[in-house]
Amino acid sequence: xxxxxxxxxxxFAVIDRLVSGxxxxxxxxxxxxxxxxxxxxxxxxxxSTDMLVEGRHxxxxxxxxxxxxxxxxxxxxxxxxxxxGRATAFVVGYGAxxxxxxxQAVALxxxxxxxxxxxxxxxxxxxxxxxxxxxxxxxxxxxxDGRPPVLRGGARPGDVVAVVGELGRSAAGxxxxxxxxxxxxxxxxxxxxxxxxxxxxxAAARAGATAMTDVSDGLLAxxxxxxxxxxxxxxxxxxxxxxDLDALxxxxxxxxxxxxxxxxxxxxxxxLVATFPDEPPPxxxxxxxxxxxxxxxxxxxxxxxxxAWTGSAGWQSx
Amino acid sequence: xxxxxxxxxxxFAVIDRLVSGxxxxxxxxxxxxxxxxxxxxxxxxxxSTDMLVEGRHxxxxxxxxxxxxxxxxxxxxxxxxxxxGRATAFVVGYGAxxxxxxxQAVALxxxxxxxxxxxxxxxxxxxxxxxxxxxxxxxxxxxxDGRPPVLRGGARPGDVVAVVGELGRSAAGxxxxxxxxxxxxxxxxxxxxxxxxxxxxxAAARAGATAMTDVSDGLLAxxxxxxxxxxxxxxxxxxxxxxDLDALxxxxxxxxxxxxxxxxxxxxxxxLVATFPDEPPPxxxxxxxxxxxxxxxxxxxxxxxxxAWTGSAGWQSx
Numbered sequence: 001x002x003x004x005x006x007x008x009x010x011x012f013a014v015i016d017r018l019v020s021g022x023x024x025x026x027x028x029x030x031x032x033x034x035x036x037x038x039x040x041x042x043x044x045x046x047x048s049t050d051m052l053v054e055g056r057h058x059x060x061x062x063x064x065x066x067x068x069x070x071x072x073x074x075x076x077x078x079x080x081x082x083x084x085g086r087a088t089a090f091v092v093g094y095g096a097x098x099x100x101x102x103x104q105a106v107a108l109x110x111x112x113x114x115x116x117x118x119x120x121x122x123x124x125x126x127x128x129x130x131x132x133x134x135x136x137x138x139x140x141x142x143x144x145d146g147r148p149p150v151l152r153g154g155a156r157p158g159d160v161v162a163v164v165g166e167l168g169r170s171a172a173g174x175x176x177x178x179x180x181x182x183x184x185x186x187x188x189x190x191x192x193x194x195x196x197x198x199x200x201x202x203a204a205a206r207a208g209a210t211a212m213t214d215v216s217d218g219l220l221a222x223x224x225x226x227x228x229x230x231x232x233x234x235x236x237x238x239x240x241x242x243x244d245l246d247a248l249x250x251x252x253x254x255x256x257x258x259x260x261x262x263x264x265x266x267x268x269x270x271x272l273v274a275t276f277p278d279e280p281p282p283x284x285x286x287x288x289x290x291x292x293x294x295x296x297x298x299x300x301x302x303x304x305x306x307x308a309w310t311g312s313a314g315w316q317s318x
Numbered sequence: 319x320x321x322x323x324x325x326x327x328x329x330f331a332v333i334d335r336l337v338s339g340x341x342x343x344x345x346x347x348x349x350x351x352x353x354x355x356x357x358x359x360x361x362x363x364x365x366s367t368d369m370l371v372e373g374r375h376x377x378x379x380x381x382x383x384x385x386x387x388x389x390x391x392x393x394x395x396x397x398x399x400x401x402x403g404r405a406t407a408f409v410v411g412y413g414a415x416x417x418x419x420x421x422q423a424v425a426l427x428x429x430x431x432x433x434x435x436x437x438x439x440x441x442x443x444x445x446x447x448x449x450x451x452x453x454x455x456x457x458x459x460x461x462x463d464g465r466p467p468v469l470r471g472g473a474r475p476g477d478v479v480a481v482v483g484e485l486g487r488s489a490a491g492x493x494x495x496x497x498x499x500x501x502x503x504x505x506x507x508x509x510x511x512x513x514x515x516x517x518x519x520x521a522a523a524r525a526g527a528t529a530m531t532d533v534s535d536g537l538l539a540x541x542x543x544x545x546x547x548x549x550x551x552x553x554x555x556x557x558x559x560x561x562d563l564d565a566l567x568x569x570x571x572x573x574x575x576x577x578x579x580x581x582x583x584x585x586x587x588x589x590l591v592a593t594f595p596d597e598p599p600p601x602x603x604x605x606x607x608x609x610x611x612x613x614x615x616x617x618x619x620x621x622x623x624x625x626a627w628t629g630s631a632g633w634q635s636x
Contacts, residue, residue, distance in 0.1 A: 030469065034401065034467070034531075035531055035532060036398055036403075036467075037364065037365050038364050038365075039362065039363045039365065040361065040363075041359075041363060043358065044357065044358050045356070045357045046354040046355065046356050046357075047354055047442065047457075048353060048355070048409070049443060051445045051447045053413055053447055053448070053453070056447060056448050080354055082353035083353050089365065091457055124365065125365060125366055127455075129370075129371055129374060129375070130374050132373075133450060135413065135449065135455075137445075139365075139367060139411075140354075141459070142354065149352070149356045151352050152352055152353070213353055214353060229352075
């Protein structure tokens with residue numbers, strides 16, 4: 001029955017196909033098929049949502065439906081990591097034209113499930129509707145396992161700023177796709193499917209992180225959120241970003257750009273950046289220091305080697 | 319700053335405007351503005367999601383943005399009621415063209431908040447993105463207050479079938495709008511903003527409801543879900559629906575349709591329908607009886623006065 005289109009196969013038959021054979025984690029008391037799903041947890045629930053629109057957040061000529069599913073789950077799971085928690089369940093709204101092949105919806109669902117399984121979670125509910133273009137709206141629920149959330153506002157002067165996961169890869173991949181530059185398959189791929197450092201959010205929380213966020217808008221922009229919420233100044237040392245800069249060197253050369261542009265301004269890799277009063281946990285790289293705000297660089301300022309960065313710093317949705 | 323468009327005002331400024339001055343309920347530990355919201359609860363969490371697309375689920379020439387916000391919250395809250403719980407928090411994904419007036423987004427947010435406040439909940443997070451048309455994706459979280467969920471599969475032969483809330487009003491209102499029939503303002507209005515019987519889901523659970531769902535697809539279609547999940551036959555008595563039929567009589571006459579068509583087949587009113595071994599709670603109306611499946615009417619069958627209903631019965635998304 002996955003040979004038809006969404007309109008020909010019909011809503012309920014397609015949903016049956018998307019739901020059947022999936023294995024829910026033990027925390028799911030009621031899965032898809034009733035009015036709502038029901039989950040158990042250890043106490044506080046973290047929740048976040050993202051909407052992805054065809055043509056704006058993904059292109060069906062670059063990404064497969066499977067890739068889109070993985071990316072949608074990854075970026076939502078990352079928001080829970082950034083609170084120090086772990087994703088436990090997702091619900092997904094999916095809009096698409098009626099002439100979409102059912103096999104495409106199945107591939108999207110496979111991608112959603114494969115990435116959810118990677119974080120130990122399940123897709124517990126959803127809604128499928130007719131829409132002029134693809135829209136994928138994911139909400140994630142997470143568990144803090146009894147720990148207080150790691151907010152953006154807790155960074156203190158003297159803290160070390162550290163990062164875990166990749167920086168600049170998605171922006172590099174985008175530039176390669178956009179400019180039709182051949183090769184660099186791993187980077188092109190990373191733009192379509194990020195690889196967040198799952199589990200490191202909880203590790204940071206256990207290590208006493210004072211503030212944390214994920215790098216979704218760009219390192220400088222996201223650190224700006226921490227600096228503003230914490231009332232501090234953050235100074236990065238570009239020399240400490242050499243791993244990322246070196247990894248991007250050849251692609252940056254091919255694209256004719258400064259790789260610092262990608263590492264400091266590129267979003268969507270969903271690395272985690274956090275501040276620590278002591279040593280960051282294993283796998284994290286120190287990249288800077290939290291400073292007391294002062295004349296010149298006040299609360300909310302983010303500088304690079306003690307000076308304002310004049311390149312691009314993140315993006316907005318409009 | 320609410321004088322511009324989403325594109326001119328910018329994502330972060332608009333979000334600030336949508337979030338400022340809202341009062342969260344006490345269960346919200348962390349509200350909007352961090353990577354995720356954090357909520358406390360009494361144990362199990364119920365979750366459900368709906369996506370509304372302009373042109374398919376609402377029309378901006380019929381509904382105001384404020385109406386759309388109220389409807390989106392109401393239909394999601396109703397899914398939690400149908401499990402026997404109460405909605406505690408919502409997250410909202412909002413897609414719209416960049417030239418949308420910011421005041422329209424503010425009106426949507428006011429509608430979301432006003433309806434959420436009606437059920438004692440808050441909007442704890444969201445995402446705003448550029449899209450070719452309006453898309454509003456709402457996820458609701460709910461609390462079962464320590465009770466087991468009321469599923470669709472627990473109806474038993476001999477149970478009374480009962481309903482609370484309005485039937486057929488939304489379908490009637492749609493027909494009035496669609497056919498440009500003047501008057502009947504209350505019905506026209508009800509199509510745009512439903513009035514679910516908030517609190518009655520928990521009341522039904524406390525009264526021992528064996529199965530429950532909300533009337534979103536249409537009474538026969540939604541009772542069909544209960545009948546199928548429970549392995550029973552449900553028989554309705556049309557005489558017991560006289561309150562709804564009488565209320566719709568004049569509009570049905572004006573539209574030239576049989577009001578039973580609206581009452582039995584019309585969705586989106588978000589009445590609750592449930593099965594009870596004993597008396598239903600105050601405010602509920604008995605409308606039928608659960609029967610043992612038998613030759614002729616097997617598991618999943620829903621009949622009206624002992625016979626198959628030959629009119630329309632609900633709708634699908636494609």
